[in-house]
Structure formats: C-alpha cells, structure tokens
Amino acid sequence: MWGDRPAAVFGSWRAPAPKGVKQTLVWRKPVDAGVVGSTTGFRNDTELVFLTGAWPKRPAERSSVLTTDVGMHSYLNGHPHAKPVPVMQALIEMTDGLIADPFAGSGSTLVAAKLAGRRAVGVELEEKYCELIVKRLSQQAFNFGGI
Numbered sequence: 001m002w003g004d005r006p007a008a009v010f011g012s013w014r015a016p017a018p019k020g021v022k023q024t025l026v027w028r029k030p031v032d033a034g035v036v037g038s039t040t041g042f043r044n045d046t047e048l049v050f051l052t053g054a055w056p057k058r059p060a061e062r063s064s065v066l067t068t069d070v071g072m073h074s075y076l077n078g079h080p081h082a083k084p085v086p087v088m089q090a091l092i093e094m095t096d097g098l099i100a101d102p103f104a105g106s107g108s109t110l111v112a113a114k115l116a117g118r119r120a121v122g123v124e125l126e127e128k129y130c131e132l133i134v135k136r137l138s139q140q141a142f143n144f145g146g147i
C-alpha cells in the first residue's frame, strides 16, 4: 500500500526482510539493552532498519550505524519497543513530505516529526499507547538525546 514511497522498516534477522530493500542500516542500542533472551554471551543489542522505496538522493555523509548513547529506560516511555526520538529524527531528516507511522507505539516518530516541524500521521491499535502518544505530543518537546 505504501508503494514506492521511502520507508524505514525496523526488522530482525528472525523475520524475512521486506521486498525491495535499497539499504540496511543498523541501530546499535545502548549498553543496557539486549540482555533478556540472549544465550550466546552476545547481547541482542542491535536492530536492522530496512530502507525501501525511493529515498531522496543525498551525499553519503552519515554512518549507516545509528547509535543510542542514553540508557534504555530514558526512552522506553512505558512501551516495551519504543524507539529513541533521535534515531527517528535521523531517518526523518533524510526524507521530505508527510511522515506516516502505521504502528506508532509510544509515538517517538510523531515526536521526532514535531521537533522537525514536519506533518505526521500515526496509527496505533492499543488505546493505552494512544493516550501515551497524546500525552507526549501535548508536552513541549525538547530533544535531550533520550526522549
């Protein structure tokens, strides 16, 4: 349904990649992430970000590794899979136009869009997360690196 518009799909090696991947980024989570469920001695502290669709052409000035230096609990906001706002900002800054997040969760994409002065639409199934989104968006949003 999203057609050839640029999309960032957060994924996992456990699931098949989406169709038409142009590039894969890595989100390196903070040092307190990825402990639960790991049995190999290595933490599950990275997440793949699949870029699909027609991303605007830009010079290759940024690393494909997106990092989070603040601890997990400074950005989870009561949602188990919340993304840090700066990670979403980095992705949003590479695009133009309306932002859409069909799985808005804690609303980090929408907060990042607000900080960037961009129009955004979010969809979220769980009422408690919709309430969280409304609360976050109604607060004056400053970016201290971990929200």
Ligand SMILES: C[S@@+](CC[C@H](N)C(=O)[O-])C[C@H]1O[C@@H](n2cnc3c(N)ncnc32)[C@H](O)[C@@H]1O
Pocket (backbone or CB within 6 Å): 079, 081, 082, 083, 084, 102, 103, 104, 105, 106, 107, 108, 109, 123, 124, 125, 126, 129
């Ligand atoms: C991985 S979380 C998204 C986290 C989000 N990126 C953030 O930063 O908080 C996925 C969200 O999608 C929601 N969801 C699952 N199925 C959905 C559906 N069919 N329509 C809308 N939201 C859905 C879940 O309730 C969950 O909050």
